Amino acid sequence: MTSSPRDVKLCLLGFGNVARSFCALLERQAPLLAEKHGLRVLVTGAGTRRGSLLAPDGMAPGAVLAAAPKGAPLPAPPRPADQLLAASGADVLVELTVMEEDFAPLATGHIEAAFDLGMDVVTANKGPIAWNWSRISKKAASTGRRIRFESTVMDGLPVFSLLEFTLVDCRLLGFEAVFNSTTSVILDAIGRGESFEGALGAAQDAGIAEADPSHDIDGWDAACKAAALANVAMDAGITPADVVKESLRDVHRERIVKARADGKRLRLVTTVWREGDEAGGAAASGSPAGPVRARVRAAELDIDHPLAPLTEESLGVVLHTDLMGDVVVAELGALVPQTAYGVYADLLHVCRPA
Ligand SMILES: NC(=O)c1ccc[n+]([C@@H]2O[C@H](COP(=O)([O-])OP(=O)(O)OC[C@H]3O[C@@H](n4cnc5c(N)ncnc54)[C@H](OP(=O)(O)O)[C@@H]3O)[C@@H](O)[C@H]2O)c1
Numbered sequence: 001m002t003s004s005p006r007d008v009k010l011c012l013l014g015f016g017n018v019a020r021s022f023c024a025l026l027e028r029q030a031p032l033l034a035e036k037h038g039l040r041v042l043v044t045g046a047g048t049r050r051g052s053l054l055a056p057d058g059m060a061p062g063a064v065l066a067a068a069p070k071g072a073p074l075p076a077p078p079r080p081a082d083q084l085l086a087a088s089g090a091d092v093l094v095e096l097t098v099m100e101e102d103f104a105p106l107a108t109g110h111i112e113a114a115f116d117l118g119m120d121v122v123t124a125n126k127g128p129i130a131w132n133w134s135r136i137s138k139k140a141a142s143t144g145r146r147i148r149f150e151s152t153v154m155d156g157l158p159v160f161s162l163l164e165f166t167l168v169d170c171r172l173l174g175f176e177a178v179f180n181s182t183t184s185v186i187l188d189a190i191g192r193g194e195s196f197e198g199a200l201g202a203a204q205d206a207g208i209a210e211a212d213p214s215h216d217i218d219g220w221d222a223a224c225k226a227a228a229l230a231n232v233a234m235d236a237g238i239t240p241a242d243v244v245k246e247s248l249r250d251v252h253r254e255r256i257v258k259a260r261a262d263g264k265r266l267r268l269v270t271t272v273w274r275e276g277d278e279a280g281g282a283a284a285s286g287s288p289a290g291p292v293r294a295r296v297r298a299a300e301l302d303i304d305h306p307l308a309p310l311t312e313e314s315l316g317v318v319l320h321t322d323l324m325g326d327v328v329v330a331e332l333g334a335l336v337p338q339t340a341y342g343v344y345a346d347l348l349h350v351c352r353p354a
Helices: 017-037 061-067 081-088 106-116 126-143 160-166 181-191 196-205 220-234 253-261 281-285 336-351
Strands: 006-013 039-047 052-059 092-095 120-123 172-178 265-274 292-301 315-321 326-331
Touching (some): 006 081, 006 106, 006 336, 017 061, 039 081, 039 336, 106 126, 160 220
Antiparallel strands (some): 315 326
C-alpha cells in the first residue's frame, strides 16, 4: 500500500487486562495495519472509574500504555463516559468495562451514546449483548452504526462471524458449550486435591476470572454467554435470568473426584435448544418455532463427547445447525491475548467499507 494510512481514532472505556493487551497488540501490529490495511490506529480518549486520558490529536496505543503502567490509573481525573466520548471525537468506541455486580446495563448506555455520536462499537463486554441485544441492535440500525462483539462469548474464538459469514444460511437450532474457563480450572484443581480458594486465586492471577468471581461460580457468566449467542443467532429474546443455573458451590468434592476416577471430565456445560426443535423436528416439519430454553449445569462428559478434550483454560461449543449438522469450535488456552485478538479482528471489521 503506497498512500499514507487512514487514521482510525478510538475511545477506550475500561482500561484493564483486555484493553491493555489490545493496546499492546495494536502497537505490535502497527506496521502491518499500515501496510496491509492502510490504517493508523490512534487513541483519542480512554476512561475508567479511577482516571481518564484525552488526546484529541491521538496517541499511539503504546504511549497510552506507558502513560498508565499496570495498576496505575489513567493520568487525568475521571470524566463521565458521555462527556469523554463526545470530547474524544473518536470513530470507534472500544467498550471494555465490566458487567456490574447487579447487572445494571451501564455499558449499554455507553454503546448507545457512541451510536448517537456517529461511532461504531467494538466490545468484549457480554452484558449489553446478553441483556439488551434487542435495544442495541435496533439503535445500531436506526443510527446506521455497526457493532461487533466476537470476544463476548468465546474469548476471541470466531463464533458470531463464523455463523454470519461462513455458515451462510445455516439456521442455528441450538448449542452445547463449555463457556467458562474459571469453573473448569476450579473443577480440575479440586479433582487434583487442591482447595477451591487456591484454584480461584490461580484463575484470578491469570486474569481469566470475572471481576466478581461469583459471576463465574454461580453460572451467571455462562448464562450471559448463552443469552448473548441465543439472542443474536437464534433470535431467542431471553435474558441471563431466564437461564436455569447450577452453582459450582453445589458441586461437591466427592462428585468431582469420582468423575476423574471414572475417566470423565466434569464441566459446567451450557445447553440451549428451541422447544420442538430438539431433534430438528420443527426445522424439518416447518412447524412454528417454540421458545428458546437454556440451562447451565455441571455434567460428567464421557471421553467421546466433543467437549471432553477441553483442558482447563479451553473453551468450546458444538453448534447444532440445519444445513451443516453439528459444527465444533474450540479454543485451546483461551486467555487474555486471545480476547484482545477478537477485539482487534472486530476493529478491522468495522474499519472495512459497509
Ligand atoms: N479477561 C478476559 O480474558 C476476558 C474474556 C472475554 C471477555 N472479557 C470481558 O472484557 C471486559 C474487560 O475485561 P478485563 O479482564 O479487562 O477486566 P478488568 O481487568 O477488570 O478491567 C475492567 C476495566 O473497566 C473499568 N471499569 C469498570 N467499570 C467501569 C465503569 N462503569 N466505567 C468506566 N470504567 C469502568 C475498570 O477500571 P476502574 O476500576 O478504574 O473503573 C478497568 O479499567 C469485561 O467485560 C470482561 O467480561 C474478558
